Amino acid sequence: MPRVKNFNAGPAALPLPALERARDEFLDFAGSGMSVMEHSHRGKEYEAVHDEALALLRELLGVPDAYDVLFVQGGASQLFAQIPMNLVEKGRGADYLVTGAWGEKAFSEAKAATAMLGASARLAGTTGEGEGKEKRYVRAATAADLQVSPDAAYLHLTSNETIHGVQFAVDPARPFPDAGKVPLVADMSSDFLWKPVDVSRFGLIYAGAQKNIGPSGVVVVIVRKDLVAAGRKDIPKIFQLRTPAENKSLYNTPPTFGIYMIRNVLAWLKGLGGLGAMEQRNRAKAGKLYGVIDANPGFYRCPVERESRSVMNVVFRLPAEADEERFVKEAKAKGMVGLKGHRSVGGIRVSTYNAVEPAWLDELCAFMQDFAKRG
Ligand code: PMP
Numbered sequence: 001m002p003r004v005k006n007f008n009a010g011p012a013a014l015p016l017p018a019l020e021r022a023r024d025e026f027l028d029f030a031g032s033g034m035s036v037m038e039h040s041h042r043g044k045e046y047e048a049v050h051d052e053a054l055a056l057l058r059e060l061l062g063v064p065d066a067y068d069v070l071f072v073q074g075g076a077s078q079l080f081a082q083i084p085m086n087l088v089e090k091g092r093g094a095d096y097l098v099t100g101a102w103g104e105k106a107f108s109e110a111k112a113a114t115a116m117l118g119a120s121a122r123l124a125g126t127t128g129e130g131e132g133k134e135k136r137y138v139r140a141a142t143a144a145d146l147q148v149s150p151d152a153a154y155l156h157l158t159s160n161e162t163i164h165g166v167q168f169a170v171d172p173a174r175p176f177p178d179a180g181k182v183p184l185v186a187d188m189s190s191d192f193l194w195k196p197v198d199v200s201r202f203g204l205i206y207a208g209a210q211k212n213i214g215p216s217g218v219v220v221v222i223v224r225k226d227l228v229a230a231g232r233k234d235i236p237k238i239f240q241l242r243t244p245a246e247n248k249s250l251y252n253t254p255p256t257f258g259i260y261m262i263r264n265v266l267a268w269l270k271g272l273g274g275l276g277a278m279e280q281r282n283r284a285k286a287g288k289l290y291g292v293i294d295a296n297p298g299f300y301r302c303p304v305e306r307e308s309r310s311v312m313n314v315v316f317r318l319p320a321e322a323d324e325e326r327f328v329k330e331a332k333a334k335g336m337v338g339l340k341g342h343r344s345v346g347g348i349r350v351s352t353y354n355a356v357e358p359a360w361l362d363e364l365c366a367f368m369q370d371f372a373k374r375g
Contacts, residue, residue: 005360008338009162009313010190010211013355017271018264037257041250049260050250056266057220060274063199068228070221070241071249071259076189076208079219080109083185083204086231086241087153088119095124095152097145097177099168100137100161101344104128106187110156117232124148124155127166137164140174140308148179154203155179160191162211163342164304165315165349167191171307176201183227191312192220193269194354195279203227211312212353214262217255269354278354285352285361286311292365292372299372314350315341324348327371336364 006013029036032045039046057069096107110121125146129136148155160167168176183203192207204223210216228245237243243251293300293316302316318324328339341347
């Protein structure tokens, strides 16, 4: 079976050179006679990989010295609880800006975690419209949507809503909000490293690896050192961010193979020219797709407002669900997979993460033009 054009939302396509490198090194890593998976996490072979992955993250993103870069397990979902557990104090809660389903989940977990600690999580703003099954999210927030409490421990947002296809900081009209002195915490799981980011604007950034930088099982956390130092000490050690921070993310056994794959992906990314080059490539890919959608207004419809349209997850509808089913089936027959929208919203979703090749988009766009013509 030849490799397919994989538009999955996550776990998602990985760059072929990163996979080939893993294949070539699989049985005999660095001339050691064993797989990297079989090495001790305390041995020099693995440690070199771990250090290289951390160094590449710092280099690619230009992470300032005042920040720690951590590898954490449990998925981004664990961080939904772990972040409030670390950062709230009794009587000093956290603010949440909700622009889609993942923001809702983060807020919901924060409510449970803060209640345990004598604090609370507060909705500082939402762009949701309607209720229940009719709930819609079609735009990133503006300053007018947001009321931050000046004493909040932090303001949380989701930079890219994977299900709704709503993203911050694609268009200058929808920048990351200014929370004043309140630290900004961003879930960047589905758009981490899609372009350069000014890390100093954030108190904490976290991202599950399985969309843009590797396989599932690892979360990258970039956090201001003073927030780590001030974090709670009365929660279990394994949940304190200072534990990975003080132990180079080697307090206990990390997901070594996942971190190894991250190293391979980051090395590939650097070889392509880094985040500036990646931004151009990603904007071109998504631009082509939105171009086809907009050129066929009677057939394709993107529900997301123009300024908030995601460069990573392009969502759209066809005239009827039967058309969408046929679309997914015909595309699959042509080797293009992973196009079905999330079950909660339906429609089509094309995930165009870093590893998705521009040529795949050319092929998908040609198919879409033809499909619309046939109606
Ligand atoms: N946040 C966002 C924006 C996501 O897209 C996802 C996963 N799709 C998560 C959080 C949850 O990640 P995990 O499955 O790693 O817990």
